[in-house]
Amino acid sequence: NASAEYTLRFSHFFPEVSGPSKGLFLKWAEAVEAESNGRIDVQMYPSSTLAKAPAQYDAVKNSIADVSVSVQGYTANRFPLTQIVELPGVSQGAAQGSCIVQSLYDEGLISNEYRQTKPLFLFTHGPGGIHTTKKEIKVPKDLEGLRIRRPTAVVAKLLEGLGAQPVGMPAPDSYQSTQRGVIDGVALPWEGQYTFRLNELTQYHTDVGGLYTLAFIMTINKSFYNRLPADLKKVIDHNSGMEWAKKAAVVFDDLDDKGRAQAIELGHKITVIEDGAENPLWKPVLYQATEDYLSELQQKGLPAYKVYARAVELSQSACK
Amino acid sequence: MRVIAQVIERITHVMHLLGGVFLITMMVVTLFDVFTRGLFSVTDGAVDWTILGGIELVKYSLLFTVLFILPHSVSRSQVIVDLFTERLQARTKKVFEAVYILCFGLMGIGMSYSFYHLVDEAAMSYETTQDLLIPLTYFYAAACFATFMLAVSAVTHALQLLFSKKAES
Amino acid sequence: MSTSMIGVVCITVMLLLIALRAPIALTMALAGFVGFGWIVAFDPAISILASGPFETLSNYSFSPIPMFILMGVFASKSGMSKELFQGARAMFGSWRGGMALAAVTSCGIFSAISGSSMATAASMSRVALPEMEKNGYAPTLATGVLAAGGTLGIMIPPSIALLLYALITEQSVGAMFMAGVIPGLLGLVMYGLTVAVLVIVFPNIAQPGKATTLKEKFLGLKGLVPFTGVFIFIIGGIYSGWFTPTEASAVGAAATLLIAIMRGMRFEQFKEAVGETLVMSAMIFFMIIGAEIFGYFLSVSRISFSLVEYVDSLHLGPYMILFCVLILFMVLGCVMDSIAMLLLTVPVVYPLIEAAGFDPIWFGIVAVITVELGLITPPVGMNVFVIKSVAPHISIGDMYKGVMPFVIADLLRLALIVAFPILAIGLV
Ligand code: NA
Ligand code: NA
Numbered sequence: 001n002a003s004a005e006y007t008l009r010f011s012h013f014f015p016e017v018s019g020p021s022k023g024l025f026l027k028w029a030e031a032v033e034a035e036s037n038g039r040i041d042v043q044m045y046p047s048s049t050l051a052k053a054p055a056q057y058d059a060v061k062n063s064i065a066d067v068s069v070s071v072q073g074y075t076a077n078r079f080p081l082t083q084i085v086e087l088p089g090v091s092q093g094a095a096q097g098s099c100i101v102q103s104l105y106d107e108g109l110i111s112n113e114y115r116q117t118k119p120l121f122l123f124t125h126g127p128g129g130i131h132t133t134k135k136e137i138k139v140p141k142d143l144e145g146l147r148i149r150r151p152t153a154v155v156a157k158l159l160e161g162l163g164a165q166p167v168g169m170p171a172p173d174s175y176q177s178t179q180r181g182v183i184d185g186v187a188l189p190w191e192g193q194y195t196f197r198l199n200e201l202t203q204y205h206t207d208v209g210g211l212y213t214l215a216f217i218m219t220i221n222k223s224f225y226n227r228l229p230a231d232l233k234k235v236i237d238h239n240s241g242m243e244w245a246k247k248a249a250v251v252f253d254d255l256d257d258k259g260r261a262q263a264i265e266l267g268h269k270i271t272v273i274e275d276g277a278e279n280p281l282w283k284p285v286l287y288q289a290t291e292d293y294l295s296e297l298q299q300k301g302l303p304a305y306k307v308y309a310r311a312v313e314l315s316q317s318a319c320k
Numbered sequence: 321m322r323v324i325a326q327v328i329e330r331i332t333h334v335m336h337l338l339g340g341v342f343l344i345t346m347m348v349v350t351l352f353d354v355f356t357r358g359l360f361s362v363t364d365g366a367v368d369w370t371i372l373g374g375i376e377l378v379k380y381s382l383l384f385t386v387l388f389i390l391p392h393s394v395s396r397s398q399v400i401v402d403l404f405t406e407r408l409q410a411r412t413k414k415v416f417e418a419v420y421i422l423c424f425g426l427m428g429i430g431m432s433y434s435f436y437h438l439v440d441e442a443a444m445s446y447e448t449t450q451d452l453l454i455p456l457t458y459f460y461a462a463a464c465f466a467t468f469m470l471a472v473s474a475v476t477h478a479l480q481l482l483f484s485k486k487a488e489s
Numbered sequence: 490m491s492t493s494m495i496g497v498v499c500i501t502v503m504l505l506l507i508a509l510r511a512p513i514a515l516t517m518a519l520a521g522f523v524g525f526g527w528i529v530a531f532d533p534a535i536s537i538l539a540s541g542p543f544e545t546l547s548n549y550s551f552s553p554i555p556m557f558i559l560m561g562v563f564a565s566k567s568g569m570s571k572e573l574f575q576g577a578r579a580m581f582g583s584w585r586g587g588m589a590l591a592a593v594t595s596c597g598i599f600s601a602i603s604g605s606s607m608a609t610a611a612s613m614s615r616v617a618l619p620e621m622e623k624n625g626y627a628p629t630l631a632t633g634v635l636a637a638g639g640t641l642g643i644m645i646p647p648s649i650a651l652l653l654y655a656l657i658t659e660q661s662v663g664a665m666f667m668a669g670v671i672p673g674l675l676g677l678v679m680y681g682l683t684v685a686v687l688v689i690v691f692p693n694i695a696q697p698g699k700a701t702t703l704k705e706k707f708l709g710l711k712g713l714v715p716f717t718g719v720f721i722f723i724i725g726g727i728y729s730g731w732f733t734p735t736e737a738s739a740v741g742a743a744a745t746l747l748i749a750i751m752r753g754m755r756f757e758q759f760k761e762a763v764g765e766t767l768v769m770s771a772m773i774f775f776m777i778i779g780a781e782i783f784g785y786f787l788s789v790s791r792i793s794f795s796l797v798e799y800v801d802s803l804h805l806g807p808y809m810i811l812f813c814v815l816i817l818f819m820v821l822g823c824v825m826d827s828i829a830m831l832l833l834t835v836p837v838v839y840p841l842i843e844a845a846g847f848d849p850i851w852f853g854i855v856a857v858i859t860v861e862l863g864l865i866t867p868p869v870g871m872n873v874f875v876i877k878s879v880a881p882h883i884s885i886g887d888m889y890k891g892v893m894p895f896v897i898a899d900l901l902r903l904a905l906i907v908a909f910p911i912l913a914i915g916l917v
Contacts, residue, residue: 145357153450197661350732354731404509438543
C-alpha cells in the first residue's frame with residue numbers, strides 16, 4: 001500500500017495458512033488497517049521468515065520486526081513469572097488461561113518482565129496433552145525413557161518428574177523431529193496437533209486435563225509505537241488488551257476441537273485420564289514440579305507464590 | 321608487525337584445534353546418546369545411563385565448532401567466482417583480496433559488538449538454554465570472543481597482503 | 490526509493506561484487522546487512538549480525554553437514570573410497586563414463602539417508618571426485634555429475650525442502666515424501682542418461698576403464714564391502730530405530746573411523762582428517778551465515794512479493810501463471826538459498842497456484858525440482874560451492890559449465906512431471 005504513512009512489520013512463526021494466522025493475526029492486521037483508514041500498512045511475515053520462533057520477542061525488541069507473536073517459554077528463564085500460568089491445574093482451556101495471563105499483566109504482577117517492548121495482549125493455548133507415536137500412555141510409568149518434545153523448561157520439569165526425557169524445541173520443529181524419530185512423542189495441545197500436522201505421526205493421545213498450558217504474547221516495538229501520532233496510537237491501543245486476548249482464546253479453543261475431531265476421524269487411540277492433573281497417579285508428581293518451580297523462583301527473590309495464588313484465584317473468580 | 325601476526329596466528333590456530341575437539345565431541349555425544357538409549361531399551365529400563373540434553377550438547381558443539389574455526393579459515397576457506405577476473409594481474413587480484421578480507425574484518429567487528437550486547441542482556445535476563453539450563457551469557461561471551469578474533473585475524477591478513485613482501489612472492 | 494528498488498540495487502551490486510572475485514559469503518552478508526539497514530535501520534541490522542548466525546549455527550538440523558564430511562574424509566584417508574571406486578570401475582568394466590554413472594548412483598543411495606542436498610554433494614564428491622580426476626575424467630563432467638547428483642538429496646526422501654513445503658501449505662508430509670520418490674528416481678535415471686549422452690557426443694571427457702574379467706569384477710566387490718558395511722549398518726540402525734537419520738551421520742562417521750583405525754590410521758592421519766573436515770565445514774558455514782543475513786534482507790525487501798503481484802496483475806491462464814512462477818523460482822534460485830526461497834515464496838505464490846486449480850502436492854514436487862535447480866545454477870549454487878571446497882583447483886566457471894547438461898536434464902524432468910502429474914501423485 002503506497003499511500004500508507006507507516007509500515008508495520010508483523011512477524012510470527014505459525015504457517016501462513018494456519019488457523020492462528022488466518023483467524024487471529026490477519027484479523028488484527030485488518031482491524032488496524034481499517035481503523036487507521038489505511039494510514040498503517042501491516043506487512044505479514046509468517047512461518048518464521050523474519051525471525052526463528054525463539055527469536056520472535058527479541059526481533060521486536062531490536063526493531064527487526066515491529067510486532068511479533070512469541071512463546072515466552074521458548075526463551076528459558078526469561079519470563080519466569082508469566083510461566084506460572086503454565087503450571088498444572090491453573091487453567092482448563094484457552095479462554096480461562098488467556099483471561100488469567102492478561103489479568104495478571106493488567107494487574108501489574110508480571111509486567112516487569114516486558115519492559116523492553118510494549119505488550120499488546122497475552123493469551124494461552126488450550127490444555128496441553130501427550131501424543132506419542134508407538135506407545136500408549138495410561139500411567140506416568142508408560143513415559144519412562146521416552147523422548148518427548150516439550151515447549152518450555154516448566155513443562156520439562158513436569159515430564160521429567162513423570163519419567164520422560166524431555167527435549168526442548170519450538171512447535172514448528174516438532175514434525176520433523178517426530179518423523180525422524182528424534183523424539184517419541186510431543187507435548188502439545190490439540191490445536192498444535194492440528195496446526196503443525198502432528199496427528200499424521202502420533203496415533204496415541206493422552207488427555208490429562210490441566211496438565212499444562214503455554215503463554216503467548218503479541219507485542220509491539222516501543223519506539224515504533226512512540227513514533228506514531230496520538231490518533232494512530234489510539235488505534236493500536238484499541239486493538240490490544242483483554243478484548244483481543246479473548247478473541248485469541250476463541251481461535252485456539254476452536255482449533256482444539258478441530259484437532260481432536262481430526263484424531264477421532266483418523267481412528268486414533270485417545271486416552272482420557274480421569275480427573276486429569278488431579279488423578280492420584282499423576283497429581284503427586286505434578287504437584288512436586290509446581291512446588292519446585294515456585295520455590296526456586298521465590299529463592300531468587302521473585303514473588304512466585306503471590307503470582308501463583310492470584311492466578312489460582314482468578315481461575316476461580318473473574319476467569320472462571 | 322610480524323611478531324604480532326605470529327601471535328594472532330598462534331591464537332587462531334589453537335581456536336581451530338578447539339573447533340576440532342568440538343567436532344569430535346559432536347560425534348562422541350551422539351554415540352553416547354545412541355548407546356545409552358539402546359542399553360536402556362535392551363535391559364527394559366534396568367540400566368539407565370541416559371543423559372538429559374544430548375541434542376542440546378550436539379547443537380552447541382556445532383555452534384562452537386563453527387565459531388572457533390572462523391578466524392583461522394576466513395582467509396583460507398572462501399569461495400570466489402574467478403570466471404570474469406582470471407586475466408587480471410596478480411597484484412590487482414591481491415589488492416582485491418585484501419579489500420574483501422578487510423570487509424570480513426568489519427563484519428567481524430559488527431558481530432562481536434552485537435554479541436557483546438547480548439552478553440549483557442542475557443546476564444540481566446537470566447536466559448538459559450532449554451534443556452541443560454546453562455546461562456546463555458556464556459555462549460554469547462564465547463561468540464563475542466570468537467568473532468572478535470575473526471575481525472583481528474582478517475585485518476592482520478589484509479594488512480599482510482597489502483604490505484608484507486613475503487606475502488607478495 | 491521503494492523497498493523493492495532497494496532490493497534490486499543491492500542484488501545488482503552483490504552480483505557485481507561476485508563477478509569481481511569477492512567471496513560469495515561476504516557478498517551475501519554485505520548485501521544482506523546494507524540492504525536490511527537501508528530498508529529498516531542499521532541498529533537492527535547490527536543485531537542481526539549476531540542473532541542470525543547464532544540461531545543458524547545452533548540448529549540441530551545442520552549437525553549432519555560436518556559429520557558427513559568427516560565420514561567421507563575418514564573413508565578416503567583409510568583408502569576405502571579408493572577401493573570402492575576400483576570396485577566400481579571393475580563393475581562397469583571398460584565402459585566410458587562408467588565412473589560418472591557410479592558417482593551419480595551413489596549420490597542417489599546417499600540421498601535415501603540424507604535430507605540435505607549439500608551434505609550429499611559434500612560426502613559423495615569427497616569420495617568420487619579425486620578418483621574421477623585421477624582416472625582422466627574432464628573436471629567439467631566430474632564436478633557436474635556430482636553437483637547434480639547431490640540435488641537428489643532433496644527430492645528422494647527424507648527431504649527438508651519437501652517437509653518445509655508441506656508445513657507451509659498444510660499438506661501431509663508423508664504424502665509429500667511419497668510423491669518425491671518417483672521424481673527422485675527419475676532424476677537418477679535421467680542424470681545417468683545425461684552421462685551416457687555426454688560421453689557418446691564428447692568421448693574425450695571420460696576415459697574408458699580397463700576391460701575386466703568376471704573374476705576381477707567379483708574381486709572388485711571386495712572394495713565395496715567396508716563401504717556397504719557402513720551403509721547397511723546405518724540403514725539398519727535407522728530402520729530398526731536404534732538411531733535417527735540425524736544421528737546416523739555421527740554414527741556413520743564413528744563406524745568409518747573404526748574401519749580406518751583397523752586399516753592402520755594413526756593419530757597423525759586422524760588429525761589431518763579432522764583438519765580437512767574443518768576447512769570444508771568453514772567454507773560451507775561461512776556461506777550459511779552469509780545466506781542467513783541475506784535472507785533477512787530479502788524478507789524485508791519484499792522483492793518476491795512485488796514480482797508475484799505483477800504476475801497476478803497480468804490476468805494469465807493457469808499454465809501461464811505456473812510458467813511465470815517457475816521462472817520466478819529459477820531467477821531467484823540463481824542467487825538464493827533453496828530453503829530460504831521456499832519459505833519466502835511458497836506462501837506468496839501458493840494461493841495463486843491453488844486458485845489456478847493445480848494439485849498442491851504435485852506443485853510441491855514441481856516447486857522443489859525448480860528450487861533444487863538453484864543449487865546448481867550460477868552465480869550462487871550451493872552444491873557447486875560444496876564441490877569447490879573439495880576441489881579448490883578447479884575453477885567455478887568449469888564447474889558451472891559441467892553442470893549445464895544436468896540442468897537441461899532437470900528441465901526435461903520438470904517438463905515430464907508437468908505434462909504427466911501422475912509421476913508425482915501416483916504413489917500418494
Ligand atoms: Na534425501
Ligand atoms: Na543458483
